[in-house]
Amino acid sequence: MGLKESATTSMGDKLTIKQTQKWAKKLAIAQRANNKKRVKAIHAKIKNTRLDLIHKFTTKLVKDNSLIVVGDVKSRSFTTKKTKLAKSTYDAGWFELKRQLEYKCKHAGCQLEMVNESYTTQTCSCCHKISDSSLRVEQVCE
Incomplete structure (x- = not known):
């Protein structure tokens, strides 16, 4: 259970933060000892790897890209319970990803848009109608 990728682009590029998980075993050993x-050194290594x-x-x-559209995901909704999803959500660094995109887009003259993710899987891209039915049912626009 957990997140496979922190971010995925429409071109298929993926941000995978799995490199920080290789330090988890060493961190556990150091904490037990x-x-x-x-x-402290391992936490710094994890942080620096994630930022890099x-x-x-x-x-x-x-x-x-000249236009970047990012879903406005609140990580707090994923971290209310102590689960592996919460751990990988914290490790994903979504806030840092958005923060860096904001300042880099300003500097490069790129446009950044934040999109509310409510009903994104239920809204038709053609007619913008929100469907009540299951995602398994294929619908045809009129």
């Missing part, structure tokens, strides 16, 4: 210096991956992803995104 109560080695505070090592725990996000910087590289957002830089490529801003260079290749």
Whole structure:
């Protein structure tokens, strides 16, 4: 259970933060040994790895596109319960991803739009009608 990718573009590029999970075992060992210096160093390594991956992803995104549309996802709704989804949501760094996109788009002259994700899977892209039925039923616009 958890997130596979933190972000995916329409071109198929993916931001995968799996590299930070390789430090989880070493972190657990250091925490059990109560080695505070090592725990602090591992947390710093995880943070720096995440920031590096996000910087590289957002830089490529801003260079290749003139318009970037991002869903306005609130990570708090995923983290209310202590689950593996909550852990991977915190590890995904969505706030940092949006923050970097905002300042890089301003600097590069790229347009950034935040979209409310309510009903996005139920709204027809042609007629903008919100469907009440299941997603499994194929609908035809009139």
